[in-house]
Amino acid sequence: MLHLRVLCPAESTERALEVLRAHPGATHLVLFPGAAVDPAGDVIEADVAREATDEVLAALCALGLDRHGGITLEQIDTALSDSADRAEEAAPGQAADAVVWEELLARTGEESRLNATFVAFLTIACLLAAVGVVTDSAVTLVGAMVVGPEFGPLAALAVGLVRRRADLVRRAATALLVGFPVAIAAAAVLTWLGNQAGWLDARAISGDHEVDFVYQVGPWSLVVAVLAGAAGMLSMTSAKSAALVGVFISVTTVPAAGYIGVAAVLGQWDKVLASAGQLGVNLVGIVIAAAVVLLTRKQAAARTRPLTRG
Template identity: 40%
Template sequence: MLAHFRLTVPADQSAAVQALLLGHDHVTNVTVQEGAVLKPPGDLLEADVARESSGLLMNELHDLGVHRTGGIVISTPTGTPFVLADELEVRAPGHPDDAVIWDAVEDTAEAGAVPTLSYHLFLVIAVALAAIAVVTDSAVLVVGAMVVGPEFGPITAISAGIVLGRPGLLWRSTRLVVLSFVFAVLAVTVLALVGVLLGLVDHDLVTRPRPNTGFIYHPDHWSFVVGVLAGAAGALAVALQRASTMVGVFISVTTVPALGNLALGLAVLEPDEVVGSLQQLGLNIAGMVLAGVLVLLLVRTAWPWLAARTERIFGVVT
């Protein structure tokens, strides 16, 4: 698998970038169009790079200052059916599926820390579904709420902000998680109060035994373990650019159900439900952030070494 680099560089920097691309062992299809870039003026350079070496090339381009004086666009071709592409993949250390491009990781984290309208709407809907799941004791609705929950992005962005040393990203993602959770809980609490007035929700309905959803507000050591596993899965998915709906569901199992139960506890003024939900939420988020930081640190330090030895460790033929 190759990554396609499209570089726009000033004319006085073009020779250095060309030399870098031509001297790289895992680069092919290097093309140059002098003066092709009009805004800002400069040269257009393109190259195909073994995905495993994309991170290294990005570091070298950063050293040349291309990210400041020009432009860098990376895309993944849908197919590279030529012999040299296979040869580059064999020569490059590791496997393309294990390649990490940290600029892409940072971009994904930054996108996850943006408080969009759609994010807030999805979270409110997810928490409302979780509240209904509590009232009806429906495990199916809990799963539905987790599917809708969008908090995968900002929670993993917290870990990325810590590991990448981006205090601004850490602050924005933490603020988004806290404020969006508060907003969603308050919104669903209002809806639950309407349900109380209409006779659809009452104290006994919320506090009765719930064999299918009682875990939501009964934190224990397993709550922390689940949070750790969810955080590890989320961080690894972001690092390897494999973020998927299923990973997002796994993240939501640790947050959305507790938020829904918290809203109901507030609506019927039941302290045990409120406290239990907050404890569950706190344990899970702490586990997720801790695991996310540890996994991203592993990927940032030991991952290149492990990926380069994939064939020896796992017996994978690339």
Template identity: 35%
Template sequence: MRLVQVLIPEGTRASVVATLDEQGIDYAIFDEVGRGDFEAMVQFPVPPSGVESVLEELTAAGIREEAYTIVLPTETVVSERLAALNERFPGLRISRDELYARAQDLAPANSTFFAFLLLSTVIAATGLLLDSAATIIGAMVVAPLMGPAISASVGTILDDRDMAARGVRLQVVGLLAAIATAAVLGWLLQQTFLIPPGLDIRTISQVAERTSPNFLSLFLALGSGIAGAISIMRGSGSTLVGVAIAVALVPPAATSGLGLAFGLPGVALAGAVLVVVNLLAINLSALILFYVAGFKPLDAGKYEGVRSSLVSRVTTIAVGIAVLCIVLGAVTVSTYQTQSYERQTQVILEQEFEQANVEGVVLVSVTVDYTPVDLLIDEDPVVDVLVGIPRDLQAPPDLAQRFDDTLTEQLGRDVVVRVGFVEAQVSDGETPTSPLASSPRITSGGSIALASSAPALSS
């Protein structure tokens, strides 16, 4: 429920009162003595979805748009007409004036915006290097990039070009500033002893999560944009915090910056693609939802112009997303193919050992080094096989090549196979039920031998 307070200009008191009576609204009127061109102040409760239409009726009754008007949230309203008002205005959407005010708050002053942006980037970059999910979540909460995305959409819908332009500008400059901050921080840390020399950030799980953007990232961003727009439309500001955590704009920007600092253009590009996709999808979904919800410009005469501007902006964003979807599609397909290849490799080698059924010989592990990048640049997958073998059994010298031939024939792709042997003992009381479930014990003084199908490694 909202409590609306409006100043009544001289000579319009009767028409204002008549309008409120027609609307079935309880009101209270107080004499106004502070400003000479107003004769009274009226205040009345109304559901959030009714504020906009009631104010339009009052404007027609003589209330000037630039007059003193306050809309306040209320805890409790007791009124005989309250039930009828709720039935008349059943929606939960706030008025466009409230939406405009909330959008202004979401794009704070430049000093505040960039202070929070730089701090959140530092926190996110540190969390990435520490592989700390909790630290990264903290950066998501502090990050201010979600606000300008919403305010840019509101500015477009309400035909406030300054708000829309500032929202877009803050997003672009903020993204570049976040990447630059992470790059500088990453470079500085490499000059200290705070991180190990020769650190490969691609092996950090939190970084790896943000260097393989796929179509699921697009769905996440679209959903987050819709949730953010709904939270603003319905006055649920606390929901926006959860949305900011879900879409996670700053961590991928920090990942991109660290990629530049560590000389890894692939990491930098992947992180940048992810954050740009997120921002574009948020803008697109928020624009569409605000339009569908029926928000119109503050000046009704500009409605047709807003429609033209909206179509132009939606088209531009959709084209940008479509271009980036080429990258998302390539990553999605290549990720599926590499993971499928890894699983098929494990199944084939398990079957080989089951069919061989050599007493005392167990398959300890199979690992496949095959990433989407390897697939895209046509690099051969590397398969590492670890085999447990008794001391008195001679290891086949050509086992790696035999595995290589089998995998190449069944999977239709060249592969490099490396086989390692460990001396293993298996107790008589229990027979391993699955080769991969076995945990062979390495005897003291045991040795490891390596056989490989790669020509440079074969002996």
């Protein structure tokens, strides 16, 4: 369940209470008259079944409470209550299948912002990938995959496309279009410094190596990207974040970016192009799969609600 708190202007309190009383997925309703200071008004709290949250939020926003008051949500880890059990049973669908769109928009919106932290993590990930390439270390590449923060903007792109939010698409695209070139340039500088110091030469990526899969783009690259994108979005929409680690270490976005920097400095232009293709296939495959998952879940929710109301 999710804990809902509403800061509500006094003139809208009764209508907000009616919304929460009327929905079978809401319970543990509490009113604190006059408790809100800024913005001034009443405070309403309730526990809402996850599968009912989207409908409840839509009804509260229709009252203008997101503009003239405030609405917050928090995850409840444990709820020992027969009333809560009844609310979850009465709510449409299953909690694991429910998409709380406002929660998803807030989460992906935050993770898609271009800031120093995002660029730093992506740069460090690509530097690790460059080291993994020149040392032929698959373990180092896996570490780079885990560090890479690129799934946040990719998920935001999918959400923005499905919800037709141009601002979210623009913000996520900017993060990727700025972050990856900066990270690739950093990998190239590291490779150049290593080359100048005599630590490596073109033979470092010539011949057969364990990490050659990074630039070997093919049908399976797209298959893996699609599966990873689907798993990642399912994880985000069902609040099962543990699965995201598996997503991070199954796609070769960061390793491909790091390989571009290394191969460019060493003059291996065929591998630069192959790595760029690998990067593009993974990025596109993840976004498409994530968007399809969202559309599927959106349609499933639309079919469930009329049946429940009826």
